[in-house]
């Protein structure tokens with residue numbers, strides 16, 4: 001039996017549908033249960049349910065052989081693990097957003113641009129690559145208000161439907177990356193449990209959208 005870590009939160013419903021399609025239906029409704037360990041009905045997987053930002057650590061440390069994680073979280077944490085499959089669901093974009101009127105242009109490198117984000121590493125690297133000095137404030141959520149109230153010139157965040165930006169009067173200024181759910185695998189387990197991992201990957205491939 002392999003253990004697969006799954007992120008609770010907005011990705012879990014789509015993950016459950018995908019895993020069921022692949023033949024690994026969980027024994028309980030993952031979005032509703034308060035259990036942290038749930039087996040699959042087929043008995044070949046055990047699901048471990050944790051906060052999205054913690055998911056890669058369990059795989060990196062070998063507590064779970066594999067897992068599903070959003071590319072946004074993987075970009076931020078840069079964990080040491082394998083990322084063999086783009087699962088094609090939970091699609092969103094990592095973007096630089098802000099008020100529609102430019103309050104601090106993105107081609108001026110004289111003073112630091114102020115940025116608020118749940119993804120401070122992604123934000124820092126993006127502005128570094130663009131050659132723009134930045135000061136990045138790490139927030140834990142509701143990032144949009146940082147740009148609305150002037151804490152920051154811009155936010156770096158994920159945009160899925162665009163509703164949150166629209167309802168707060170913000171727009172996308174730059175796209176950083178396309179994100180989606182990824183299969184992640186522990187480096188050692190990929191080799192020591194190669195056959196089981198390969199079988200799992202073959203089943204998941206067949207269920208790709």
Ligand code: PRP
Pocket residue numbers: 010140141142143144157158159160161162163164165
């Ligand atoms: C995420 C993200 C945006 C929103 C984007 O937040 O940080 O705020 O979703 O989605 P949309 O484009 O479909 O509106 P989340 O719902 O995870 O909540 P949080 O702000 O509390 O982190």
